[in-house]
Amino acid sequence: MDGTQRFPKIPHRTRSERLPRIVVVGAGFSGHTAAKGLLRRLRGRARITVIDQRDHFLYLPLLPEVAVGTLEPRRIAVSLAESLRGADILLGTVDHVDIDERSVTWVDPEGGRGQVQYDRLVLAAGSAHKLLPIPGVAEYAHGFRSLPEAIYLRDHLVRQVELASASTDPAEQRARLTFVTVGAGYTGTEVAAQGAALTSLLVKSRPALHDIPIRWLLLDLAPRVLPELDRALSRTAARVLRQRGVEIHTEQSIAEALPGKVRLTTGEEVTTRTLIWCVGVRPDPLVADLGLPTDKGRLIVGPDLGVPGHPEIIACGDAAAVPDHTRGGAPTAMTAQHATRQGRLAARNIAASLGYGRRRTYRHHDLGFVVELGGADAAANPLGVPISGLTATIIARSYHLLSMPGNRVRVAMDWLLDATTGRQTTQFGIVRGKHVPLEANRLAPQIENTHPEIRPRKVPQRIEIAQRRQAARNARTPDLDAGPGDGVPRSRFPRGRRAV
Structure with a gap:
């Protein structure tokens, strides 16, 4: 038996399992930007998994133009498989995050359930309709x-x-x-x-x-x-x-x-x-189910987007109360402009936590609307x-x-x-x-x-x-x-x- 047979090459799947796994919950503005930034920064040095109930990124600012027929619906829906090449895309709704076990559980559109372990977690769950107590x-x-x-x-x-x-x-x-x-x-x-x-x-x-x-x-x-x-x-x-x-x-x-x-x-x-x-909108109820401190439903994070006491978790976008130093430390507004920039910072700081680059804090001055x-x-x-x-x-x-x-x-x-x-x-x-x-x-x-x-x-x-x-x-x-x-x-x- 030759050396190749005695010492077979490790299959790619086994090698990838040794890589740190980064799970991104949500593929909206912040989640999509974070996943894309991680793919660019880490270049195969980590497994990146994106979980969302849609198989596409939805560009919400142009939704009114779809409603009046100016744009066809698929124009503002960008396939995650195409835009996030190299990431594992899981179609489902996350219903539980076990912080102690470092696991995320989701339900797919046909009722099947899945679970994935993480080494780093990006919470970008987004927001839901804000319903006021008005009869009817x-x-x-x-x-x-x-x-x-x-x-x-x-x-x-x-x-x-x-x-x-x-x-x-x-x-x-x-x-x-x-x-x-x-x-x-x-x-x-x-x-x-x-x-x-x-x-x-x-x-x-x-x-x-x-x-x-x-x-x-x-x-x-x-x-x-x-x-x-x-x-x-x-x-x-x-x-x-x-x-x-x-x-x-x-x-x-x-x-x-x-x-x-x-x-x-x-x-x-x-x-x-x-x-x-x-x-208006309010943070996704998944945030409240985590059992972590929140501010008006948004997860409290530091200026580097990290969750206090849980360095393996970063939150961004509508799900996070990111302090805005341009407004005296008040939480940033729930806008696409902030979400996109926070997604970029989330990718940078996750990569830094794995030894690639340096961590930074969030600072952004509005360029206009x-x-x-x-x-x-x-x-x-x-x-x-x-x-x-x-x-x-x-x-x-x-x-x-x-x-x-x-x-x-x-x-x-x-x-x-x-x-x-x-x-x-x-x-x-x-x-x-x-x-x-x-x-x-x-x-x-x-x-x-x-x-x-x-x-x-x-x-x-x-x-x-x-x-x-x-x-x-x-x-x-x-x-x-x-x-x-x-x-x-x-x-x-x-x-x-x-x-x-």
């Missing part, structure tokens, strides 16, 4: 943070205009052409501005609606739109909104959501079939210089193209086609209202196509309760995506049916 909101409103929600909203807006055109009842027509958006931050402002432009375009081709006013309401308890941004940006956005017929109701919100109408805090009742919830309002309208303040109109639109779109990790050419082509050939105004009904419920808590993925023999024997109580609630909603909700005013007798719809 959970039943009748829809959020706006995912591709299904954007696709549903687009179909819903088109459908309301089509049903209004087919109706002979002026009251029903006015209700269907009334759209209420709650929250005048980034998302709410962009949705209202671009949604108003879309519905105006839809009505132009329907003569029966020429005398029926389109009404968009934007509500917020703040004294102005975009309260977290510079006043110049706020004034520009408010001007564009008013030019498009949007009613801005500051220092007020909704007091109650009812079937087919909402009651405002002023006492006014608005008849509508559309309630869009853009109030951009707000896309649709068409040739936008607001921007690069380096503090306020700009509006076409110039701001060019700056905003250039910024988005540079920030996206892929699909840049496809996005640019969609913008060009929209500007030169117009947009398609059809609805397909591929996402029903029951599939995009407004939930404050993070639910386990919908289990489907699971063979009984491979179904997990025991599901944690939290997931089991969530699944029972989802099953109950599906059982009492009809398959047709219609509401009490959609030409169907109200008696057919049990209490709790969504108006949108």
Whole structure:
């Protein structure tokens, strides 16, 4: 027997198992950036595992453009397998992190369970809808943070205009052409501005609606739109909104959501079939389940993003309360700009903990903000210089193209086609209202196509309760995506049916 046979070469799999394993929970802005930075810095000297319930990175700032048909949905979804080559991509929802055992447990879309050990952990779980204790909101409103929600909203807006055109009842027509958006931050402002432009375009081709006013309401308890941004940006956005017929109701919100109408805090009742919830976000509930100190739901970390007492854990993005030294140590805002830069720092400091490079602390001065309002309208303040109109639109779109990790050419082509050939105004009904419920808590993925023999024997109580609630909603909700005013007798719809 020769030497090669007596001393076989160690297989690659065995060698890789000796490498330190870094697990990244979440593939949003901070998680995706951290994973990409780790791949670049370590270059095969560690195993990098990314766990997320989606197989793609979603570029959220352009979600409103998907909702109004400017961009196709896949344009803002970048495949993790393509953008994170060299990482192990695990599709599933993380439901437990055992800090003592250094393990992460997840549930995949078909109900299977998995567990992975880690040497270093990057917590970038992101955020979920922020639900306020307002009666009826959970039943009748829809959020706006995912591709299904954007696709549903687009179909819903088109459908309301089509049903209004087919109706002979002026009251029903006015209700269907009334759209209420709650929250005048980034998302709410962009949705209202671009949604108003879309519905105006839809009505132009329907003569029966020429005398029926389109009404968009934007509500917020703040004294102005975009309260977290510079006043110049706020004034520009408010001007564009008013030019498009949007009613801005500051220092007020909704007091109650009812079937087919909402009651405002002023006492006014608005008849509508559309309630869009853009109030804000809160950290993913997974953070609270860790049992570590938090600040308003966000994990307390040091300026190097490390968790006190657990040097093997780094948290970033919306899940972490990173001290902002440019604001006296207050936690950084939950924005993509901070999340991306914290992801880069997380990669640097994880690599440093393994002996590659030096650790640094987080310091970032805002370079400016951009707000896309649709068409040739936008607001921007690069380096503090306020700009509006076409110039701001060019700056905003250039910024988005540079920030996206892929699909840049496809996005640019969609913008060009929209500007030169117009947009398609059809609805397909591929996402029903029951599939995009407004939930404050993070639910386990919908289990489907699971063979009984491979179904997990025991599901944690939290997931089991969530699944029972989802099953109950599906059982009492009809398959047709219609509401009490959609030409169907109200008696057919049990209490709790969504108006949108």
